[in-house]
Amino acid sequence: MTTETGSLARLEAEALAALEAAADDAALDRWRAEWLGRQDGRVTVLLRGIREVAPEERAAYGAAVNALKQTLEERLEERRQALKRAELERLAREGAIDVTLPGRPQPLGRLHPITRTLRDCLDAFRAMGFRVAEGPEVEWDRYNFDAARIPEDHPARDMWDTIWVNTLIDGKRRMLLRTHTTPNQIRVMERTPQPPVRVVVPGKCYRQEATDATHEWMLTQIEGLAVDEGVRMSDLKGVLYEWARAMFGTDRRIIFHHSYFPFVEPGVEMAIDCFICRGDGRQCHTCHGTGWIEILGAGMVHPEIIDNAGYDSSRVTGFAFGIGVERVAMLRWGIEDIRHFYSNDLRFLGQF
């Protein structure tokens, strides 16, 4: 018994020493075959030899050999883990890569800054219950001008230098590239038999205009229109205030100046406080020292236009506004030249 136990202890010491010497997976597999192999592993053989042990000693013998087997199996697993860890440590140490090398280039698409700005604006208005609609870029003069109370031979037409389409209809030029999105006020109301109307209409507009850093002949506008009983100028102020805060920061302030557009009464221009110089920059190129940045035109829809839509202007009122998206984009990113937008230089577009 003692002899047996003593020889098992020696055996264990021998096995563990061999295990310690095994330095890789292959060596471990060989060790396992030698000691724990199913057929003739040395411990397996011992287990099998239980038949030759005296019956009264068998139980103790079996327990001792099984304990040896379990110990070897556990130590084998530990050794395997230790070798794996050592291998990973070696990999981390000796196989270290230069992490300052550039990453592998990936294809990256971007939206045009005008699209981004347009979407942000529309999202702000959607949050206030506005729907989004569209109208044609090539427009009839009666929608662009007459229905907006800008008759021929009226000096207000000078406010919009028009590009005319070279097509005669009944001997007259009637088609033009819309100079503003305002015709959509008429178009939307025409297809809405009854108020409420609450809509924003984005789209391109065109002006017969020489280009420079602040003037472009192709423009993106957003027309806004809300018509219903109880729509007030203070609501216009509230809606534009929320929009301005969404686009330019929550601490923005806005003011209305008196202005004139034939299709609104009263008409105003809205300015936001200059967030570049915060109101004290005589040299400020953005606000020219006034502390205010003119940003859009707006007003209450002229009652004649409400009546022409078939609504009753004594009960129904409305407001309208027109936002120049390029101007908004220029302000939010500090872009100095409007001509960048449609020259499609990736050095420019890649910055947004």
Added chain:
Amino acid sequence: MKISLNWLREYVDVRLPIEELARRITDAVAEVEGWRTIGEMWDPALVRVAKVVAVDPHPNADRLRLATVDTGERTVQVVCGAPNLAVGQTVAFASEGARLFDGHTGEPTRLKLRPIRGVESAGMVLSERELGLSDEHEGILVLPEGTPVGVPLADVLGDVILEVSTWANRADLLGMVGFAREVAALTGGVLREPSREFTASGPAVDGLVSVSIEAPDLCRRFTASVIEGITIGPSPAWMQERLRKAGMRPINNVVDITNYVMLETGQPLHAFDYDLVRGKRIVARRARPGERLVTLDGVEREFDGEMLLICDGEGPVGVAGVMGGGNSEVNDGTTRVLLEVANFRAGSIRRTSTLLKLRTEASLRFEKGLGPEMAMYAQQRALHLFETVCGGRIASGIVDVYPGKEPPRTIVLEAARIAQVLGIEVPVEDVRRILGDLGFIVHHVPPAKYSVQVPSWRPDVEIPDDLVEEIGRIYGYDRLPATMLRGTLPAPEANPVMSLRERLRDLAVALGFQEVINYTLTTREKLALVTDPLDTVRRNPLGVVNPVAAQHAYLRTSLRASALESYAANRRQAEGPLRLFEIGFEYLPVEGDLPIERPVLCAVLGGSREGRWHVGGGEALDFFDAKGAVEAMLGALGVRGTFTAAEEHGLLPGHTAKFGVGSEMAGIVGQVHPETAAAFDIEEPVFLFEVWVEDLVRHLPERPPYQALSRYPAVRMDLAVVVDASVPAGAVLELARSHRSQGVTTRAELFDEYRGPGVPEGKKSLALRLWFRADDRTLTDEEALKVRQGLLARLGREFGAELRG
């Protein structure tokens, strides 16, 4: 318009600092674009008013003279070269050290005295240019007689000139009196109107001239007076100074009075030499077709039958409301003046000046819509000046033909309307004060109405809401709270085309494409490079009459040209992969109607794909990159495209496919024909695809076709078949994907296409990976093999496919 603050002060007290005044005017009246301060740099101690008491020749120079000048403190001698120097003049005098502008260079400088041709000079008599008033440097500035000697020049000549931009419907703001009325209403001041008193000492005007209006629809009022005993000469210095500050050039006393009164009242006037008016008769009538007149600017002009002319007994003497004729112009010999002050229909003047391309100070005012009452007001004001300034003898009576007389307009304004429109109540006393200050006559009809009579100079005020605006702007929009819209929301309007456009935009970006936005106008030549000669619609784009530039003269009928231009421009900037896309409209002409605006996604790509480094790169992008992008987009939208070989102008045959979704073609993908690419200066292979948004939207599922995940595993196996080389791989794949057998569905992907050794000549091998799956059970390998066998048999029947040995 230029507003001199000093001049404005003649009509209203202004005590506000200029910044504050400008801000208030911008808030409530018209936009102040800026202002210029005159005399800011004149040192009160060094630049002062002086009087010329003697003029003597310079001993050493013919062109120079010696002026003896009383500076108020002492009498000094200065050397002066101005030809207009004369004894008795009141002048601007600068002492040593004064800050001035150099008379020759215009640069700011400091006066340094030194002897001129051997004579000491104690100072300098100044020209307008040296004072920074204008570019005038011919002679010295002569101040109005009676200007106190010895006072700082800044006190008498210093001024602030506001640059104000007014509105298209407010002719009254183009007169100082009208502008002053607004300032008075805004600041609580009182308007002082200029004097219109005069004494009629001449013969009865009826005996001197008769006036008739033959076109009362175009000429609503015509007043005429005659002034005798006039000597043409310069107008007084104060009047000249004001005209200059307003940006007008003084001419002579008669013309200056008409301009001055126009600037003061906003009402244009015209002076004829009475003795050149033939027949002593004035007729306002439409032009006879082809009628001509040489206008004051020396240009002969021809008129059409809708233009209004002012004629005398024999023919035209003026273009009504635009410009007078040279044949009756006031000249140096004029002694009698016929003064016309009339009112014309705004649209008619606008039309005439537009067609004649002749915009004048007069036409700019008439076209904005002047009240006809202003004609008599200006007539009287001018006669006051003719009497006091020119010493003219005024004929008694003023001819006044007034077919367009209308009673004053009265508007009933409900008090509730103010709150309905503005969102705030405005107290009765504020309404009365504001409208009253602006010249409206207000009767409060208790409890809640106002009866408002509109002043004649405000024809733009027509309806109650116009009054609401008057009240709102003066009361101050800063008093409006910011409120939120109330009431119900409109029903949502589905716009599937717009939604799909935005979705495609996001997908293209996700696939690595950069969005561009191009001008929508281009040239016919560029469109011809990318459209089919037989496509009569796209080959006949809509042109515009007045393009901003020749390269933007036609509305694009294809996005491909601008896409390739963007590609070429960016290729010049950088190497590497380029992937660009735009979503825009094709403008397709329709006879007699607006064009169809057809939304299209157009993308171009080329160059070497991303490699390991940012320089250099991997293998070149090719057709299958373009097609892969299309497939990815369609896949994301829940549909699969069917691609078939196609030919398309501008694309390379054999490298182009159209794709359909459902029964409809929804786009195209292909390699840009190298010749077409070269026409756009692109030397490398470049690929293009288009998605036709409206065609695609009709075949999109409303929702993605969702399928619950199967609980049973798929069996994966490969199948290699040999088919004729001409069999489209897509068809084989399509068939495999559609294969179903006893509740087993097949997913299939191609993973190799091979021709060469081991495969017979004229044949190709296609390798398919197949996944078989049943919804209700785990397939056994035997079942899967049977399904594969069935698929192989079908491929054999349809395409002659054989199992690759």
